[in-house]
Amino acid sequence: MQNMRDIQRRIGSVKNTQKITRAMKMVAAAKLKNAQDRAEDARPFFNKTVEVLRGVFTRTKEATHPLLAEREGGRHLVIVITGDRGLCGAYNHKVIDAAEEIVETEEEVSLMVLGRKARDYFRRLETDIMAEYVQLDDYPGYGFSNNLADEIIHHFEAEDVNKVSLVYTHFNSAISQSVKTMQLLPVEKFEEEAEAEAAEVEEQEQMDAETAGEEAEAKKYVDYIFEPSPAEVFANILPQYLINVIYSALLESKASEFGARMTAMDSATENANEMIDKLTLKYNRARQAEITKEITEIVGGAEALK
């Protein structure tokens, strides 16, 4: 049987830990509220951006712009968004896993890491890190995504990289977040198109598929007027597309981080409660045993005096 004082000490330490986890949970909950509101408010904006631009690219054949250039092979830039701190369940790890999967399948990969967790991990792996940003704001601003987009565009136009993907966490609810991977550049067309194209390897067949898709979605194919010209319109809206997508991804990731942390800290607090209960029981047993022992000793002593 453990010493009573030892048990008491353990109870004290668990209680202290619980205080920390409870405080962290409260902080995360407060921040989550704010971050969640922002992420949810930005969602129509994100959806419209993607809907409109992909729609336009899917339905227009004359789309030409340096940022739409599809180049074979080459370096793949992966943007990874994680948190700066741990104690948030599997949040960081899930993102890192998804990113690592891409890193392993591609031949030439560079990373742009946002958040200390991803940076530390990929540094250890000695993956090429093109740029790193740590200590992100809890509520990222539009200006920051603006800078990121500028940097990405610079690398893409200089042909340092031929493909850009983004790995982030989508916020479903406080208890559910899912990691998403999205190709940023060259801008992807709508998925049904991509699938139809991927299914057909040969060029001729691909052409057929395109015409078939065209008939099926005759309504969706529209001859857009570009004011003043396609080139100028794309030059204006493509950077904005990037900024908008990155901005939304940052907001979603932050909300997810707080959600994950809140859930993790909530269960940690609960586990601490359970542990305290068990230890208290143990302590009481030890105390009772001690008392019984003492009584037996006294009774034994009294008997001996007779």
Next chain:
Amino acid sequence: MAAAPKIKLDVVTPEKLVYSEQVDLIEAPAIDGLIGIWPKHAPLVTAMKIGTVRVVKEGEETQIAISNGFMEVQPDQINLVVRTAELPEEIDIERAEAARERAEEKLEKGHENVDFARAEAAYDRALARLKAAGHHDHGYDRL
């Protein structure tokens, strides 16, 4: 008489869906000048610059101050995706006025360490806000 055709206008910013109504027509500042959109307009895509969008709904006019973004037009739908958009009642006139003065000062000095493009953008934004809020006592011809 059949009801006049309408077109749905959605104005979205990162903060929220600012405006979503069936309207009669709009007049918006595209990068190459003002562009008017009536219902059943041909599909169109264009980028927007800072300025005010004039929206006519059931004969009533509203001005929405916007900054950079883009617009997609379908015969029955306008998607206006912009960085900021404010309805007249949301505009803080004093703040906009102060911003205009600050920007003006910078533009006038116009040399040491002044980022001219930024100051100009700030100036345009302030003017657009003032115009949308209905303060017509300055030279807004610029927009």
